[in-house]
Amino acid sequence: MSSTKLKNENYVSAFFRFHPIIKNALLHSQSVNIVSLGKTIAMDLTTPELIWQNITSKNRNVIRKAEKSGIIIKHGKGIELLRQFKSIYDETMRHDNADDYYYFKDQFYLSISEDLINNYELFYAEYQNEIISIAIIIFEGNNMHYHLSGSKYEYRCYAPSNLLLYKAALWGYEQGYKIFHLGGGVGSGNDSLYKFKAAFNRNSDYQFAIGKLVINKELYSNLMMLRGFESDIISSRINFFPQYRAHL
Numbered sequence: 001m002s003s004t005k006l007k008n009e010n011y012v013s014a015f016f017r018f019h020p021i022i023k024n025a026l027l028h029s030q031s032v033n034i035v036s037l038g039k040t041i042a043m044d045l046t047t048p049e050l051i052w053q054n055i056t057s058k059n060r061n062v063i064r065k066a067e068k069s070g071i072i073i074k075h076g077k078g079i080e081l082l083r084q085f086k087s088i089y090d091e092t093m094r095h096d097n098a099d100d101y102y103y104f105k106d107q108f109y110l111s112i113s114e115d116l117i118n119n120y121e122l123f124y125a126e127y128q129n130e131i132i133s134i135a136i137i138i139f140e141g142n143n144m145h146y147h148l149s150g151s152k153y154e155y156r157c158y159a160p161s162n163l164l165l166y167k168a169a170l171w172g173y174e175q176g177y178k179i180f181h182l183g184g185g186v187g188s189g190n191d192s193l194y195k196f197k198a199a200f201n202r203n204s205d206y207q208f209a210i211g212k213l214v215i216n217k218e219l220y221s222n223l224m225m226l227r228g229f230e231s232d233i234i235s236s237r238i239n240f241f242p243q244y245r246a247h248l
Contacts, residue, residue, distance in 0.1 A: 125160035
C-alpha cells in the first residue's frame with residue numbers, strides 16, 4: 001500500500017518490525033526510515049554436522065555435560081504443558097526482575113494452543129522426571145523461531161537450555177526446517193542473553209530492524225503539539241515511535 005493511499009485513508013504514521021531472516025527491510029529502504037537495532041542469531045539446519053560445527057567449542061562441551069548428567073529432552077503440546085510452561089516462565093521472570101511487559105495472561109497461552117495448533121511445539125528438559133527447563137518454539141514455512149523459555153533457577157548448573165536448543169535444532173532438521181531463529185538479546189542488546197544464543201552459531205550474521213514512517217506530516221506535528229512536544233526537542237529526547245504516543 002502506497003503512502004498516498006494511506007494518507008487518503010487518514011493514517012498518520014506506521015511502525016514496522018522487519019523479519020531478520022527474510023530481510024524484508026531491504027524492500028522498504030527507499031520509503032521507510034529503517035533503524036537497525038542489533039544482531040540476531042539463527043542456526044543453519046542444513047545438516048546435523050553443520051549444526052554441531054557452528055556451535056562454539058565451549059558450548060559443545062556444555063551440551064555434552066548436560067546430556068551426561070541425565071537430562072532428557074522431550075517435546076509435545078497442549079494446554080496442560082502450556083500451564084507448566086507458564087509456571088516456570090513466570091518464575092524465571094520474577095527471578096530476573098522482569099517488567100510487567102514480559103508476563104502473559106492465560107488468554108495468550110490459549111491463543112497459542114488454538115490459533116497455532118499446527119505451528120508450535122513445546123520442548124522441555126527433564127531431570128529425574130521433573131521439568132526443569134521449557135521453551136515454546138513456533139514455526140512457519142522453512143523457519144523455526146525460539147519464542148519464549150523458562151528454567152528453574154536451582155538447576156541452572158546443569159545447563160538444560162543448552163541441550164534443549166541443540167535437540168530442538170536436530171528435530172527441526174528431521175522435520176525439514178532450514179533455519180532456527182534464536183533472536184537476540186534483551187532489547188536487541190549485546191548482553192548475556194545474546195552471548196548465550198551466539199554460542200549456537202559462531203557464523204550467524206543477521207540484523208533486527210524496525211521501520212518508522214510518517215505518513216501525514218501535518219497531522220503528526222499537530223498531534224505532537226497537543227501532547228506539548230516541540231518537534232526539534234522530541235526527536236532527541238524520545239526513542240519511542242510514534243513520538244506523540246510516548247509515555248513521559
